[in-house]
Amino acid sequence: MDTDEGLLASYLKRKLSAHEAVETISGCRNLILGMSAAQPPALMAATADALRDRLIGPLNVYYLHGTEHLQQTLLAPDLIDLVTPRPLFLSHSDRAAIAQSNSINWIEFVPAMLHQAGRLLTEHIDPECFFVTVSPMDRHGYFSLVTNADYGASVIRKARKVIVEVNRYMPRTFGECSVHISEIDHIVEHDQPLVEAIPKAPTEVDRKIAQQIIERIGDGDTLQIGVGGVPNAVLSTSSLTITLLSLDTPLPG
Numbered sequence: 286m287d288t289d290e291g292l293l294a295s296y297l298k299r300k301l302s303a304h305e306a307v308e309t310i311s312g313c314r315n316l317i318l319g320m321s322a323a324q325p326p327a328l329m330a331a332t333a334d335a336l337r338d339r340l341i342g343p344l345n346v347y348y349l350h351g352t353e354h355l356q357q358t359l360l361a362p363d364l365i366d367l368v369t370p371r372p373l374f375l376s377h378s379d380r381a382a383i384a385q386s387n388s389i390n391w392i393e394f395v396p397a398m399l400h401q402a403g404r405l406l407t408e409h410i411d412p413e414c415f416f417v418t419v420s421p422m423d424r425h426g427y428f429s430l431v432t433n434a435d436y437g438a439s440v441i442r443k444a445r446k447v448i449v450e451v452n453r454y455m456p457r458t459f460g461e462c463s464v465h466i467s468e469i470d471h472i473v474e475h476d477q478p479l480v481e482a483i484p485k486a487p488t489e490v491d492r493k494i495a496q497q498i499i500e501r502i503g504d505g506d507t508l509q510i511g512v513g514g515v516p517n518a519v520l521s522t523s524s525l526t527i528t529l530l531s532l533d534t535p536l537p538g
Contacts, residue, residue, distance in 0.1 A: 292426045299472045303331035306448050306471045310414045311341045318348035319417035323433035325450030327475035328416045329358040336367045349373040352480050362386045373397040403439030415444035420455040430462040431455045446470050487518035495519045
């Protein structure tokens with residue numbers, strides 16, 4: 286069944302170029318970005334351009350796990366007086382931006398547990414604007430948050446302005462990830478392969494620490510694993526049978 290004419294008309298009414306969409310947030314102070322792969326490259330680049338041209342005012346930018354695209358756009362050194370980055374996690378790209386800016390005080394790290402991020406971003410700050418990458422709309426008028434059913438599912442329903450970047454490379458997921466076109470203010474189309482988290486080879490120090498950890502793990506134990514060189518080394522060098530839980534999952538008992 287094809288998408289009905291009403292939904293198509295609604296889609297076209299909301300469709301803008303990235304620069305046109307960004308100009309609609311001129312009164313926004315708090316901008317929230319999707320997490321990692323859901324950070325929209327075209328919108329971030331257009332926002333950086335609009336800031337340089339003084340088409341929009343200074344921004345507080347909240348996000349989790351900044352990407353290289355973010356580093357190259359909104360975390361560019363020449364925007365240090367126009368953007369206050371407030372990440373909930375310091376990624377490699379965030380740390381590189383700090384080093385590049387020569388200011389350890391520019392990026393304002395906001396400590397937060399992942400499972401509390403949605404509450405923090407909707408209850409403790411004013412979620413004025415939200416930018417996120419989504420899958421193409423289905424015939425019923427629904428987009429999907431796909432890789433990011435994290436704080437995005439909460440923020441997209443609380444933000445005063447929602448602008449999505451539709452990317453055909455985004456797969457489709459269901460449940461609370463589904464967002465109807467009626468919940469979206471503007472649509473930007475931009476197809477680009479998704480960013481990948483490629484782990485680096487563990488260092489010798491990582492391996493030595495991992496070996497000491499492995500000696501204390503029993504066969505069949507349940508582990509809570511975070512991210513980084515040491516956890517990767519533990520998993521890559523262990524011959525044990527290990528049951529894995531996701532980041533922030535409470536340990537049994």
